[in-house]
Amino acid sequence: MSWKTYLEQHQSAHLAQFRDFLAIPSISAQPARSEDVQRAAQWLAARFQQAGFWQSGVLSTAGHPVVYAEHCPYPARPTVLFYGHYDVQPADNPERWNSPPFEPTLVDGRVVARGASDMKGQVMAFLLAAEALIASNSLNLNLKALIEGEEEISSPSLPAFIQQNQERLRCDLIINGDSGQLSETTPLLGLGVRGICALEFDLVGPSHDLHSGTWGGGLQNPLHAMAELVASLHNPDGSVAVKGFYDEVEPLSPTLREWYRQIPWDEAAELKKLGLQEFYGEAGYAHWERTTGRPTLEINGMWGGYTGPGGMTVIPSTAHAKITCRLVPHQNPEKMVALVRAHLEQHLPRGVRLQVRTKEAGAFAFRMSADHPGCVAAREVLAELYGVPPVEVMFGGSVPILATLKQLLGHDPVSFGFGLEDELIHSPNEFFRLSSFEKGKQGYAMLLGRLAQ
Amino acid sequence: MSWKTYLEQHQSAHLAQFRDFLAIPSISAQPARSEDVQRAAQWLAARFQQAGFWQSGVLSTAGHPVVYAEHCPYPARPTVLFYGHYDVQPADNPERWNSPPFEPTLVDGRVVARGASDMKGQVMAFLLAAEALIASNSLNLNLKALIEGEEEISSPSLPAFIQQNQERLRCDLIINGDSGQLSETTPLLGLGVRGICALEFDLVGPSHDLHSGTWGGGLQNPLHAMAELVASLHNPDGSVAVKGFYDEVEPLSPTLREWYRQIPWDEAAELKKLGLQEFYGEAGYAHWERTTGRPTLEINGMWGGYTGPGGMTVIPSTAHAKITCRLVPHQNPEKMVALVRAHLEQHLPRGVRLQVRTKEAGAFAFRMSADHPGCVAAREVLAELYGVPPVEVMFGGSVPILATLKQLLGHDPVSFGFGLEDELIHSPNEFFRLSSFEKGKQGYAMLLGRLAQ
Numbered sequence: 005m006s007w008k009t010y011l012e013q014h015q016s017a018h019l020a021q022f023r024d025f026l027a028i029p030s031i032s033a034q035p036a037r038s039e040d041v042q043r044a045a046q047w048l049a050a051r052f053q054q055a056g057f058w059q060s061g062v063l064s065t066a067g068h069p070v071v072y073a074e075h076c077p078y079p080a081r082p083t084v085l086f087y088g089h090y091d092v093q094p095a096d097n098p099e100r101w102n103s104p105p106f107e108p109t110l111v112d113g114r115v116v117a118r119g120a121s122d123m124k125g126q127v128m129a130f131l132l133a134a135e136a137l138i139a140s141n142s143l144n145l146n147l148k149a150l151i152e153g154e155e156e157i158s159s160p161s162l163p164a165f166i167q168q169n170q171e172r173l174r175c176d177l178i179i180n181g182d183s184g185q186l187s188e189t190t191p192l193l194g195l196g197v198r199g200i201c202a203l204e205f206d207l208v209g210p211s212h213d214l215h216s217g218t219w220g221g222g223l224q225n226p227l228h229a230m231a232e233l234v235a236s237l238h239n240p241d242g243s244v245a246v247k248g249f250y251d252e253v254e255p256l257s258p259t260l261r262e263w264y265r266q267i268p269w270d271e272a273a274e275l276k277k278l279g280l281q282e283f284y285g286e287a288g289y290a291h292w293e294r295t296t297g298r299p300t301l302e303i304n305g306m307w308g309g310y311t312g313p314g315g316m317t318v319i320p321s322t323a324h325a326k327i328t329c330r331l332v333p334h335q336n337p338e339k340m341v342a343l344v345r346a347h348l349e350q351h352l353p354r355g356v357r358l359q360v361r362t363k364e365a366g367a368f369a370f371r372m373s374a375d376h377p378g379c380v381a382a383r384e385v386l387a388e389l390y391g392v393p394p395v396e397v398m399f400g401g402s403v404p405i406l407a408t409l410k411q412l413l414g415h416d417p418v419s420f421g422f423g424l425e426d427e428l429i430h431s432p433n434e435f436f437r438l439s440s441f442e443k444g445k446q447g448y449a450m451l452l453g454r455l456a457q
Numbered sequence: 458m459s460w461k462t463y464l465e466q467h468q469s470a471h472l473a474q475f476r477d478f479l480a481i482p483s484i485s486a487q488p489a490r491s492e493d494v495q496r497a498a499q500w501l502a503a504r505f506q507q508a509g510f511w512q513s514g515v516l517s518t519a520g521h522p523v524v525y526a527e528h529c530p531y532p533a534r535p536t537v538l539f540y541g542h543y544d545v546q547p548a549d550n551p552e553r554w555n556s557p558p559f560e561p562t563l564v565d566g567r568v569v570a571r572g573a574s575d576m577k578g579q580v581m582a583f584l585l586a587a588e589a590l591i592a593s594n595s596l597n598l599n600l601k602a603l604i605e606g607e608e609e610i611s612s613p614s615l616p617a618f619i620q621q622n623q624e625r626l627r628c629d630l631i632i633n634g635d636s637g638q639l640s641e642t643t644p645l646l647g648l649g650v651r652g653i654c655a656l657e658f659d660l661v662g663p664s665h666d667l668h669s670g671t672w673g674g675g676l677q678n679p680l681h682a683m684a685e686l687v688a689s690l691h692n693p694d695g696s697v698a699v700k701g702f703y704d705e706v707e708p709l710s711p712t713l714r715e716w717y718r719q720i721p722w723d724e725a726a727e728l729k730k731l732g733l734q735e736f737y738g739e740a741g742y743a744h745w746e747r748t749t750g751r752p753t754l755e756i757n758g759m760w761g762g763y764t765g766p767g768g769m770t771v772i773p774s775t776a777h778a779k780i781t782c783r784l785v786p787h788q789n790p791e792k793m794v795a796l797v798r799a800h801l802e803q804h805l806p807r808g809v810r811l812q813v814r815t816k817e818a819g820a821f822a823f824r825m826s827a828d829h830p831g832c833v834a835a836r837e838v839l840a841e842l843y844g845v846p847p848v849e850v851m852f853g854g855s856v857p858i859l860a861t862l863k864q865l866l867g868h869d870p871v872s873f874g875f876g877l878e879d880e881l882i883h884s885p886n887e888f889f890r891l892s893s894f895e896k897g898k899q900g901y902a903m904l905l906g907r908l909a910q
Contacts, residue, residue: 033767094769157767198670202768211732213884217651217854220783221753222744224737228756231687238681279664284677284808291675300674303681304771305762310779314486314610315655316547317781317854318757318883326763328770330673355737401670401770430771431666 007136007449014132015442019115021051022128022441023108025090026117032068032091032157041068041153044090048127048151049073055135057147063169065161068153072172075138076146083146084455085175087405087417088127088182089155092119093430100432113438120436121427126181127151129422129444137449144456148175152405155182158200158367159404166412173413177378177455179448182403183421188439190268191386191394193379194419196371198296199331200402201340204363205348207233207308207323207356214319223319224355227308230323236351237301237327237344241287244301244329246347252334256289256297264292267397277426295400300330301344330400337366367404370417378418381454389447420451460589460902467585468895472568474504475581475894476561478543479570485521485544485610494521494606497543501580501604502526508588510600516622518614521606525625528591529599536599537908538628540858540870541580541635542608545572546883553885566891573889574880579634580604582875582897590902597909601628605858608635611653611820612857619865626866630831630908632901635856636874641892643721644839644847646832647872649824651749652784653855654793657816658801660686660761660776660809667772676772677808680761683776689804690754690780690797694740697754697782699800705787709742709750717745720850730879748853753783754797783853790819820857823870831871834907842900873904 011018030044031037045062052060052073060073071090076083095105095118103109108117115125130149137143150173152162166173186192209226210219239245256264269291275283285294294300308323310316329340345360352358372379374396386394399419409417422444428434464471483497484490498515505513505526513526524543529536548558548571556562561570568578583602590596603626605615619626639645662679663672692698709717722744728736738747747753761776763769782793798813805811825832827849839847852872862870875897881887 033765033769035766094763094765094767096763096765200670200770209733211730212881212886214731215854215883216753216755216757216781217653217783218852218878219748220755220781220853221738221751222736222748222853223731223733225755227759228687228691230759231684231756234681234684235688277664278667278676280662280676280808281810282808283675285674295672295675298674300669302669302673302678302770302772303684303762304669304769305764305773306680306683306776307760307762307764309756309758309760310547310549311758311760311777312486312547312549313488314547315779315781316486316757316883317653317755319755320758323759324764326768328669328673328768330670355733355735357734399671400673400675401668425671428665430668430769433665 005140007140007142010136010139011132011445018132022125023115025124025128026108026115026120027106029106030091030119030153031094032154033094038068041091045069045071045153048090052131052149055131056138065165067161070153070165071151073149074147075134078146081145082176082455083148083174084452085148085150085173085178086130087178087180087409088123088130088151089153090124090127090151091153091156093122093156097432102433114435115438116433116435118434120434121423122429122434123182123421123423125436125441126421126423126444129441130181130448132445133448133452136445137452143452145452148173158202162405163408163412166408170412175413175415178409178413178415178417179451180403180406180417180419181421183419184423184425186395187424188437189390190392191390193383193386193394193396194399195374195396196398197369197403197406198400199335199337199367199369199407200328200404201331201337201366202328203341203344204324204326204361206359208321208359209356210319210321213321216317216319219319224353225319226323226356227320229353229356230306230308230325232353233348233351234303234306234325237347242284243286244299246301246343248343249299253299253332254334256293260297261293264290264297267292267395296398297332299332299335302328304328330402331369333369333371335369337368341366367402368407370406370410371398372416376416376418381451382418382420385447385450385454389443389450422447458593460593460595463589463592464585464898471585475578476568478577478581479561479568479573480559482559483544483572483606484547485607486547491521494544498522498524498606501543505584505602508584509591518618520614523606523618524604526602527600528587531599534598535629535908536601536627537905538601538603538626538631539583540631540633540862541576541583541604542606543577543580543604544606544609546575546609550885555886567888568891569886569888571887573887574876575882575887576635576874576876578889578894579874579876579897582894583634583901585898586901586905589898590905596905598905601626611655615858616861616865619861623865628866628868631862631866631868631870633856633859633870633872634874636872637876637878639848640877641890642843643845644843646836646839646847646849647852648827648849649851650822650856650859651853652788652790652820652822652860653781653857654784654790654819655781656794656797657777657779657814659812661774661812662809663772663774666774669770669772672772677806678772679776679809680773682806682809683759683761683778685806686801686804687756687759687778690800695737696739697752699754699796701796702752706752706785707787709746713750714746717743717750720745720848749851750785752785752788755781757781783855784822786822786824788822790821794819820855821860823859823863824851825869829869829871834904835871835873838900838903838907842896842903875900
């Protein structure tokens with residue numbers, strides 16, 4: 005039996021297993037969910053074992069555990085390491101979900117659930133491709149899988165884990181599954197991601213909330229100070245106003261700008277999809293340049309005072325904000341946090357105190373050559389699978405581990421995944437297409453075949 | 458038995474009843490609490506009956522009901538109408554309360570509970586004073602009590618109620634109990650309140666939350682737009698930047714400014730109490746002028762994006778803010794809302810849509826003459842009760858009904874209440890002093906005695 009036949013014959017069982025995996029709310033950001041994270045890891049390790057991997061287990065880190073599996077029957081052949089993550093984003097605002105986020109629901113050829121597209125669907129697709137190759141005796145290389153549980157919180161524990169397991173993780177080529185295609189009909193080859201750094205801050209005013217009638221006009225309202233301070237982070241031309249923010253940024257080369265211009269992009273259709281009148285960003289740059297080639301500073305959350313129904317005439321004691329910056333090559337995440345902190349200190353409005361928290365590890369940006377053997381193989385497989393060659397792009401998001409994998413294991417990870425950008429990742433009603441699930445299984449099987457040649 | 462002896466003998470029973478009243482979470486702003494609001498009204502009407510009022514009942518309005526009680530045994534003598542409210546502010550953030558907000562707790566001579574100071578304590582004090590006068594045969598005038606259930610949401614239904622009940626509410630003098638004293642040792646005579654208007658708005662960006670990696674830098678982040686728009690509402694000198702905001706505002710007269718200067722105010726002590734380094738407000742004005750004599754615009758709540766623990770790399774679909782303005786004489790609340798709305802429209806940043814909501818009724822400011830017979834009586838009673846004459850001030854807060862009472866019933870309400878400004882009204886751990894509760898009972902009994910002369 006061929007691997008293709010194997011996959012066809014087990015299609016409905018595989019879908020049921022995917023739904024079991026999705027039903028585990030492995031939200032890494034929320035301490036209350038840590039047992040669920042653990043449970044997802046156990047489930048996945050058992051499933052790798054069942055797929056025929058010779059070794060599979062849940063390995064401790066300083067944070068959420070890593071699932072590690074390996075199947076290395078051929079000492080003389082190359083070894084491919086697959087990277088992915090089994091943790092998911094929070095799923096707050098349950099009222100905005102059409103079905104509960106951890107009760108995977110099939111609608112119109114889609115699986116709706118938190119983590120379906122980002123990225124349990126792709127982890128399952130890889131696992132099932134490997135299972136099919138093993139079951140059909142057509143696996144002709146060695147496989148290792150490193151599936152972490154902290155990607156959605158910037159992978160704080162993984163670098164140390166990799167350092168402590170460098171021998172075990174030795175390989176010849178790395179596949180990064182946390183990636184996607186351009187559309188159902190057009191494949192995509194990712195050649196890089198942006199880096200990231202994060203911080204949170206509070207503005208602290210009076211020691212307790214005050215009545216805005218009795219006190220209004222008499223002291224700094226932390227929400228006014230917050231608005232002023234956050235507004236100071238950007239210039240009127242859309243660029244970031246933090247001093248030194250662009251110091252290490254190399255200008256986009258004419259070749260790169262020309263490469264960007266050739267990415268297909270239907271602006272009107274995208275605006276319509278998002279219900280927007282216009283896109284907006286740094287003056288002098290086009291959309292793909294802004295979202296993948298230039299660094300940014302975004303407020304991800306901002307809050308203070310009364311946010312419930314009706315009114316409450318209060319001057320709150322504190323106001324809060326969360327910031328992430330996306331970085332391009334040469335920007336050091338720690339240094340960028342220091343620059344933002346310095347801006348906040350220097351622009352702090354009168355009458356409030358600043359408290360900055362920087363819990364999350366950052367990540368450098370990552371870019372790789374289009375001529376890398378992994379890219380060449382991926383390009384060929386995608387062309388065969390979709391019938392058209394892949395569009396080649398860089399991603400605006402961050403996969404913090406890419407730069408770390410390269411640094412610690414010595415290989416550029418090849419991005420090869422099947423998410424699509426309309427699948428509401430990080431939003432309510434996240435979904436994954438069943439067609440992508442099928443393409444994913446086939447694609448990974450084909451890629452592993454090609455890499456064995 | 459004198460009214461004083463009556464109050465002394467029933468002191469502990471009265472305190473127990475006060476705690477029963479506080480235990481009912483009559484939060485007018487939260488629809489889920491409307492049965493509790495109803496229950497508080499029933500409790501209070503029954504208690505007026507028990508106090509000896511000839512009539513007492515719960516009367517419907519378009520919103521939460523009014524408690525109305527009257528005791529008019531003397532057709533030839535003057536009639537005093539007492540105004541108060543039995544609704545309370547929300548009590549969110551239960552983790553910031555040292556004891557549950559609706560389990561009244563006695564600590565160091567204080568009752569800690571939502572609504573203790575604002576203003577169930579003062580409603581009870583008036584009721585018990587009336588009961589003591591009736592029980593001791595020393596009430597020498599007619600009494601009416603109008604206790605509403607919507608003060609904390611700006612009294613939307615009361616004007617219509619008063620209009621429909623003008624005959625029933627006819628009186629010769631109005632006491633407003635929603636008021637306070639300067640400290641435990643210094644009385645206060647309030648000669649006015651600021652008006653108020655309120656609005657809420659949303660800034661709407663993309664139709665759903667987006668990944669801030671994939672999209673960051675490529676479209677307007679509603680939180681950035683919110684910061685910019687809110688920051689535009691004030692000038693660098695602390696004044697409000699809304700066009701026309703000060704058009705109807707009369708300059709403070711030299712006499713009034715001199716009067717303000719004589720209000721006792723220990724700035725260093727107040728800063729210490731609030732944990733602040735400095736006060737801040739409109740340039741060119743002193744604290745009491747800023748907080749009672751000048752109009753203000755305050756953000757009471759501002760929120761959007763991810764506000765939970767950890768990080769979430771999101772560009773939110775929407776951002777939200779709640780605004781109230783405090784108004785001085787001649788400023789029309791409806792007109793002020795229109796001016797703020799126009800400012801928001803004119804300063805709207807690119808890439809977001811504006812949605813404005815204006816649910817709450819506003820209120821004009823109210824000021825009265827220090828020579829009004831009610832003020833003269835209150836001044837004498839307070840001087841006797843505290844041993845020092847009252848400091849005479851205007852309040853920064855709003856009692857929307859004052860201007861309405863004057864307009865509809867033809868009398869300037871005399872503010873006479875016993876809250877103190879450190880009692881954390883509208884904040885967690887609100888409390889009322891037992892000493893104020895006692896002074897309140899005596900003070901109302903003495904005032905009713907003086908007004909009968």
